[in-house]
Amino acid sequence: MGFDVYNLIQSKEVREYLRKHRKFKVLEQEVIIRNSYYPIEQKLEFMKQLLCETKEVVDKEELELLEERVRMYEFIVNFIHNPGDDVIYMAQEETCGYNICREENDYRLSEKIYADTHYFRRFEDLIKYWEGARYV
Numbered sequence: 001m002g003f004d005v006y007n008l009i010q011s012k013e014v015r016e017y018l019r020k021h022r023k024f025k026v027l028e029q030e031v032i033i034r035n036s037y038y039p040i041e042q043k044l045e046f047m048k049q050l051l052c053e054t055k056e057v058v059d060k061e062e063l064e065l066l067e068e069r070v071r072m073y074e075f076i077v078n079f080i081h082n083p084g085d086d087v088i089y090m091a092q093e094e095t096c097g098y099n100i101c102r103e104e105n106d107y108r109l110s111e112k113i114y115a116d117t118h119y120f121r122r123f124e125d126l127i128k129y130w131e132g133a134r135y136v
Helices: 012-021 026-034 040-054 060-081 107-113 123-132
Strands: 089-093 116-120
Touching (some): 040 060, 060 116
Antiparallel strands (some): 089 116
C-alpha cells in the first residue's frame, strides 16, 4: 500500500468525501502535505514517499518542483538538528480577496491565495521570489 494523502486530512467526513470525489494532482498533494499538522520531519518523509511513488508519472516541471521542495525540507530538518553558521531565509505571505474560477484552482493558484511559508537557502533566492510574486 502506497502513500495516501487523504489520511493527512483530519476531518473524517471531509477525508472520506474527498477520497470518493476528488483525485488530487501530485503537486496538490504536496500542498496538502506542507499544510498538514505534522512535524516538519514527518512532512519530509511524506514528500519523499510522494516523490518516490510518482516520479514516473509527473511531468518534468512538476518533478523538478517536488524534488526541490524535498531538498529544501532536507536542508531545513538538517539545520534544525545540526545548527551551524548557515541561515534559512523565510517569507510568509498572506493574501486574500481573490475572485477565482473553479477551473483555475490548481496547486499554483493555491500558493498565491492561501497563507504560505516559503523557505530559501540564499538571500538572492528570497529577493527573486518577492520580485516575481508581486501581484499588483
